[in-house]
Amino acid sequence: MNDPVLSLSGLSHVYVNDKGASLALEGIELQVAKGEFVSLVGPSGCGKTTLLSLLAGLLKPTIGTVTVSGKPVTGPSPAVGYMLQQDYLFPWRTIGDNAAIGLEIAGNRNKETMRAVERWLAELGLAGYGGRYPHELSGGMRQRVALARTLVTEPDVLLLDEPFSALDLHIKLQLEDLVQHTLSRLGKTAVLVTHDLAEAAAMSDRVIVLGKGPGHIRKEVAIPDVIRRADPMAARRLPEFQAIFEELWAELDAVDGEGGGDHGA
């Protein structure tokens, strides 16, 4: 791959605490190209969140290297945005002020960037909500605020750790479409962690199946163009979709055979 945006090489990670040391990831090799959308699936505890934390610079790898746009990761950087299952909106702040938090942390809140906050809220279907408070919004709307908060700082890479998994099904499907459209229009590179195999297959260019004990890459599944070109909601109805879903399901079942966890529906 020419000049990957994300690269993990010879990477292993050991957690050390008062109970001793445990190997969470071993021998990870992964490159993600600019604009590519990659999903990570695998049983609970196989190291998905650890892998994202290493990419985000929140953890330092025990062995190996992590680079973003060719530069070694030494800590959190504005080039990498993070979106989580919980939206972490502050209840006492307005939607506009919540969406501006990343800008404030970067010392970059001003008239111009606040106009960008408004533009992003409008773009994500939240025009006119800037003065409201989080408790006035539904779960799906709150996740859209979290997305606006991430995008307004203009990261090159988005790390998404189960951002849709707490939402009702139809809201989740709508948000998958919105996120995929938005990221592909902007040419952003994304890594999604999900336990929903249909979501992984519908949204991604490539799905990485991890196994555990310690966490390692078992298989990479390239998603056919016909599915990639379709919106995530429409992709699920394509005849080609079922075969990919079954391939991922079979791989996860094999992981379970080695002592894995559940992989949802």
Ligand code: ADP
């Ligand atoms: P996943 O996100 O795939 O469920 P995690 O990356 O959270 O997996 O965890 C991978 C492994 O590392 C698990 O065995 C977990 O118990 C362990 N682990 C995660 N965080 C810590 C930590 N802070 N200290 C010690 N062990 C941890």
Ligand code: MG
């Ligand atoms: Mg996790």
